[in-house]
Amino acid sequence: MTSATDLPGRPREGAPGGPATARATCVLAPNPSAMTLDGTNTWIVAEPDSDLAVVIDPGPLDEAHLRAVVATAEAAGKRVALTLLSHGHPDHSDGAARFAELTGTPVRALDPALRLGGEGLGVGDVITTGGLELHVVPTPGHTADSLCFHLPADRALLSGDTILGRGTTVVAHPDGRLGDYLDSLRRLRALVVEEGVELVLPAHGPVLTDARGAIDYYLVHRAKRLAQVETAVESGHRTSGEVVAHVYADVDRSLWPAAELSVRAQLEYLGEHGLI
Structure with missing residues (x-):
């Protein structure tokens, strides 16, 4: 994360937890930090009239949290039947193996190394557990x-x-790439417009009620930061550390290591496009 700025449509109630929509309920993991905000949002998703649920991002390896996710599903009359991972960072995936033991569920992910008795996930996949319609993007x-x-x-x-x-997320260079990220944001914007998506249920922080506004904010923010990095380099700031100190002076220093990952991704992007 690189900023504490509020995004368009952010609810006033603050930290997430509990039902967010008719089908999605959040269980907040007890791992707050500068990088994870209030903690990791573990999402339980199910059709209201189904007894089967899908869990997205079981979170860190915290026994109490993992059991709380199971208990929350059971209290709603649901049995966890499938676990999905949004990506492999530890605050999302470290608890997956233990959660699979507790629930007897397969774990599906894009990265084969993270799958546990489950298939991969990719373009065009639709999760239909318990009558749910959940499209993989x-x-x-x-x-x-x-x-x-x-x-x-x-x-x-x-x-x-x-x-x-x-706030905004980090492009975790070298695994994360800025060009890919900008393409992903544009793809999401098209999805939001074409499908009438209104809500963003994030893995960290509160629900956003203006999906299109949030994505537009991200795109503008990235363009501004990229221009600032380009200007910084032209002014003689050559290393990623120098650029961070110049461009991210308004950001809490505890976030500078994350910001430096994004700067490396920005420098790589500018170099690839012949801009520096």
């Missing part, structure tokens, strides 16, 4: 294996770390 950029999930019935997008509920 590959969105590389934050990481190479990043995914979002479109929930048409609730006009919602489960965005992983591609879009956060507060």
Whole structure:
């Protein structure tokens, strides 16, 4: 994350937790930090009249949290039948193996190394567990294996770390690439417009009620930062550390290491396009 700026449509109630839509309920993991905001949002998604649920991002290896996810599903009359990962960062995936043991579910992910008894995930895949309709949307950029999930019935997008509920996300270079990330944002914007998506259910931070506004904000923010990095280089700031200190002076220093990953991705992008 590179900023604490509020995004368009951010609810006033602050930290997530509990039902967000008719089909999606959040269980907040107890891992707050500068990078994870309030903590990791583990999402339980299910049709209201079904007894089967899908869990997205079980989160860190925290026994109490993993059991709370199971208990929350059971309290709603649901049995967890499938686990999905938005990407492989530890705050999303470290608890997956233990969660699979607790629930007896397969774990599906884009990265084969993260799958546990389950298939991969890719373009065109639709999750139909318990009558659910959950579309898989590959969105590389934050990481190479990043995914979002479109929930048409609730006009919602489960965005992983591609879009956060507060601030902006890091392009985790070298695995994350800025060109891929910008393409992913444009792809999501088209999806939001064409499918009438209204809500963003992020993996960190509160729900956003203006999906299109949030994506437009991200695109403008990235363009501004890229121009600032280009100007910084032209002014003689050559290393990623020098550029961070110049361009991200308004950002809390605890976030500078993450910002430096994004700067490296920006420098790579500018070099590839012959701009520096």
